Amino acid sequence: MRVALALGAGGIVGAAWMIGALDALEQHGGLRPADTAEVLGTSVGSLIAVMLAAGVPTKAMAAYANGELDGALEPLADHDATAIRLTRLPLPLRPGSLSMALRARDGAGRLTGLLPRGAVSTAAIASLVDRVVGERWPRGELRIVACEYASGERVELGPGRAPDCVPATAVAASCAIPGLYEPVAIGGRDYVDGGIHSHSNLDLLAGSELDAVIALNPMSTGAWVGGGGLRERAAALRRRRSAARLAVEAQHLRAAGVQVLVLEPAFSDIAAMGPNMMARDRRGEVIEAGRASTARALRRLGRKRLRLLGLTPG
Numbered sequence: 001m002r003v004a005l006a007l008g009a010g011g012i013v014g015a016a017w018m019i020g021a022l023d024a025l026e027q028h029g030g031l032r033p034a035d036t037a038e039v040l041g042t043s044v045g046s047l048i049a050v051m052l053a054a055g056v057p058t059k060a061m062a063a064y065a066n067g068e069l070d071g072a073l074e075p076l077a078d079h080d081a082t083a084i085r086l087t088r089l090p091l092p093l094r095p096g097s098l099s100m101a102l103r104a105r106d107g108a109g110r111l112t113g114l115l116p117r118g119a120v121s122t123a124a125i126a127s128l129v130d131r132v133v134g135e136r137w138p139r140g141e142l143r144i145v146a147c148e149y150a151s152g153e154r155v156e157l158g159p160g161r162a163p164d165c166v167p168a169t170a171v172a173a174s175c176a177i178p179g180l181y182e183p184v185a186i187g188g189r190d191y192v193d194g195g196i197h198s199h200s201n202l203d204l205l206a207g208s209e210l211d212a213v214i215a216l217n218p219m220s221t222g223a224w225v226g227g228g229g230l231r232e233r234a235a236a237l238r239r240r241r242s243a244a245r246l247a248v249e250a251q252h253l254r255a256a257g258v259q260v261l262v263l264e265p266a267f268s269d270i271a272a273m274g275p276n277m278m279a280r281d282r283r284g285e286v287i288e289a290g291r292a293s294t295a296r297a298l299r300r301l302g303r304k305r306l307r308l309l310g311l312t313p314g
Contacts, residue, residue, distance in 0.1 A: 046145065065283045
């Protein structure tokens with residue numbers, strides 16, 4: 001079977017949740033990322049996608065996220081690329097992309113264009129990828145999603161794709177959150193976070209002659225989340241919008257005869273994650289929550305459904 005893995009946006013907390021979910025998929029569904037036909041990564045999902053394609057085990061990622069030493073990532077023990085150390089921002093703030101604000105096709109792109117140009121370097125992210133993966137792309141069917149800063153247009157970066165770049169640059173561009181990180185220059189143009197267009201970008205897998213797609217989307221949820229303060233209500237609204245977008249993309253694939261499994265945070269996961277997707281102190285708890293909720297989701301699916309998705313029940 002031709003199975004694709006799609007890893008969505010979600011910041012530091014979302015990355016932790018996906019690491020736990022991927023570990024459960026391997027333990028309880030027999031999913032071997034190395035055996036997938038394609039891997040699609042958006043924003044922080046691109047970082048995990050490149051690591052998986054390079055053969056880094058999910059257990060090594062989990063150990064690294066928790067500050068533990070592990071063979072595969074041991075050389076990086078003192079190099080925490082997920083940490084954001086904000087220094088005093090330069091004043092006045094540089095204006096954003098007026099052309100994106102005027103030309104973008106959706107509200108996210110227009111808002112991005114109005115935000116100040118980010119001031120935090122993506123060098124730490126690029127350095128992590130470079131030290132683990134190197135300058136050669138680890139596999140042929142790997143797609144990294146970013147957006148051109150001047151127009152908001154979505155682009156796919158990867159081996160044999162234009163604009164040409166090394167894995168570290170592609171991941172840095174896909175992770176460059178507007179208003180926070182500096183845009184990343186590739187081929188004379190600037191690029192920013194692929195999550196501007198969609199947190200999942202699942203529709204890019206249409207036409208790839210796939211049998212099944214397994215999508216991990218930390219920014220959405222099928223659980224009802226309400227109440228709380230302003231930040232919690234804003235996060236809940238963002239999740240509902242992300243879920244609606246993801247549902248449309250998934251239905252497009254299903255209409256073409258592709259089996260689709262969407263895995264997103266359950267209520268217990270959201271409680272562990274909190275409203276701040278860039279929080280660093282929740283990673284261990286979120287990894288465990290993602291591992292447990294994904295294991296429960298796989299058990300509910302049943303053996304027949306898992307086999308249709310190319311999974312082998314444990």
